[in-house]
Amino acid sequence: MTVLTTPKTAVRLAAKGRPLREHLFRLALVASLVIALGFLALVLYSMISKGMGRFDARLWENMPSIRRPEAAGAQSAITGTMWLIGLTAVMALPTGILAAIYLEEYADRTRWYNRVIELNIQNLAAIPSIIYGILALGIIARVLGLGFGVLTGAIALSLLVLPIVIISAREAIRAVPPSIREGSLALGATQWQTIYRQVLPAAIPGIATGSILALSRAIGEAAPLIVLGAATFVPFNPESLFDRFSALPVQIYFWITQSREEFHLLAAAAIVILLALLLLMNSAAILLRNRYQKRY
């Protein structure tokens, strides 16, 4: 589809004379955007100004402590988050990308089961995250018997971000023009060879962008882990898949619920770490998108 743009002169003519309400309307539009972005700035500013005073090496060198906030750190939460993200990446990304390939390249849309899969993914993307906690609690931890370790937490987060991975990977795959597939098929490549050697390499930047955004969603998610009981006092790093664990957002929640102000400062300092991590991932995603996304 070629994008047509309205000729500049037409717009200029339309705005000619500009009665007052045109200006006011434009002002309202800009103001609403400024308010939204102002809130973003306010959130960042308030967290940083509150947390910077406590942002030091104790935070990543020490374990959480209930009695001594001045000695408390978030090491077990940081390692817990690393475990969760590593496991989530290993589970959710391959599954999501493979599912996206199926839906884009193989699925016959006239079949009911393919439509069901598609609708189902759309719906899962909009299910509250806490429901995934209930799934993990009721089925994964108890019925499947995986317990309340870091693996169960990671499975819950993987299922939570899976729809995001699938939807963004599908978009990236769809953006690869059909002519590339046709060229490959015409040269005698099989369908999988075409996908693996032509479509996927061309779609990688888009898939990577979506994957990073999905993982950054998983990093900040607290609700499903709380249902799994991760908000308890965990002063050790997980060493196996079945060890109990903490995670940054959960540790932050734990500190917020404490009544002493020192713990609130700790929470703000841990929030600074979390936000820094997320901003880093977001910028990486945006950079990838802007640099490598080809326009065909």
Added chain:
Amino acid sequence: MERSSRAATAPGLRLGRSRPRYGEAIVKVVLLVAALVSIATTIGIVASLVSPTIEFFAEVGIVEFVTGTSWGPGFRPPTYGVLPLVTSTVVITLIAVLVAVPLGLLAAIYLSEYASRRVRKVIKPTLEVLAGIPTVVLGFFALTVVTPFLREWTPFDVSFKNGLSAGIVVGIMIIPLVASLAEDAMSAVPYGLREGAYALGSSRMVTSLRVVFPAALSGIIAGVILAVSRAFGETMIVVVAAGSNPSLTANPLQEMVTFASYIAQAASGDIPVGSTVYKAVFAVGSLLFVTTFALNYISARIVRRFREVYE
């Protein structure tokens, strides 16, 4: 894109081949299995909810659950009337919608109709950053910035934990969602319509409000419903900022407990497996799941049924 030109990779097309390729078939099965994980997830969610919910209603009774006006599983005797949770959830969602819909839609009109490509390229990722802030952080923001502000600067008697502050911040959280879905819908309106409006002498404001906005309305409504469903199920902001004492009230200046925040609270405490309280968590979970499922379904249906197809 034209569907027909993509048919080269569509199934059913049999190109002549010299030998069977089992690898290709295996690949297809592996891919299908990956796609079926999502179906398994839904089945798992339903399975985890159904049996504790049925057991809960066997113990408590559906009439008490639906009509009871007090929610206190920890009381003696325990009460299981869900109405306080319903009113709180609805009130907080309503506040969030009141904040997010005007701001989100106006921002969307700006991005779609007014902003230059350059401005859009900066603002859209920034809004994404706002959408990406963990909700536990926003909850802390509500508790430590918004609530003190409300207590200081409004004449109302705002309690330390309250539904208003939580609702406002949930609204802030869904602004990017409303804005980006509405912008997608408006950007999809073909340029011909705008050009027609300009040719008839419409100003930019009139074109945006009377031509583009109505043409994109179905997509916008679907987006708003999706945002409502998101606000409905938001957990961390509410659990941090709105308190833990449910009462049957529509007054957002008091403590409020929503479906999601009750689940988080109850599950983070020590509740014995198999007790009525434990099952109550799942019963509330079922209610949350069914409601958001219905909202998502309605949203998807609106998109499908009322989408204006141009071309």
